[in-house]
Amino acid sequence: xxxxxxxxxxxxxxxxxxxxxxxxxxxxxxxxxxxxxxxxxxxxxxxxxxxxxxxxxxxxxxxxxxxxxxxxxxxxxxxxxxxxxxxxxxxxxxxxxxxxx
Numbered sequence: 001x002x003x004x005x006x007x008x009x010x011x012x013x014x015x016x017x018x019x020x021x022x023x024x025x026x027x028x029x030x031x032x033x034x035x036x037x038x039x040x041x042x043x044x045x046x047x048x049x050x051x052x053x054x055x056x057x058x059x060x061x062x063x064x065x066x067x068x069x070x071x072x073x074x075x076x077x078x079x080x081x082x083x084x085x086x087x088x089x090x091x092x093x094x095x096x097x098x099x100x101x
Contacts, residue, residue, distance in 0.1 A: 026088050027051040033083040038076055042069070047099050054090035056080075059097030066094045 030051060035043040046069060049059040060066045069076065073092050081087050 029084055030056065030080070030089070033080070037080040037083045042072075042076075045099060046094070049095070049097060051089075054088070056089045056092050058092055058094050059099055060094050061096075061099045063096060066096060069094050 027048065027050075030048050034048055038046070045061045045065045046058050048056060050057040058069070060069060069092075073094075077089060077092055080089055
């Protein structure tokens with residue numbers, strides 16, 4: 001009988017899902033889903049920088065983008081949590097920082 005090969009990351013993710021709450025693997029999930037959640041244009045100008053206690057710090061390329069994202073904060077928060085399938089992110093805070101493009 002042949003068994004199907006399973007990638008080690010699938011095994012680890014399945015184990016972590018069972019033993020860790022949603023927020024414990026937060027930053028990795030946020031990075032993975034960031035562009036899909038915010039769209040390509042925003043993802044070029046803003047990147048997740050840190051995540052702790054439900055607060056996501058987002059590094060933004062300029063003060064103009066910081067202001068724009070402040071207006072879109074609620075929408076971004078909703079979309080991100082929808083993609084994460086849980087209410088992991090309670091608050092977004094923007095700061096000017098390095099954004100690799």
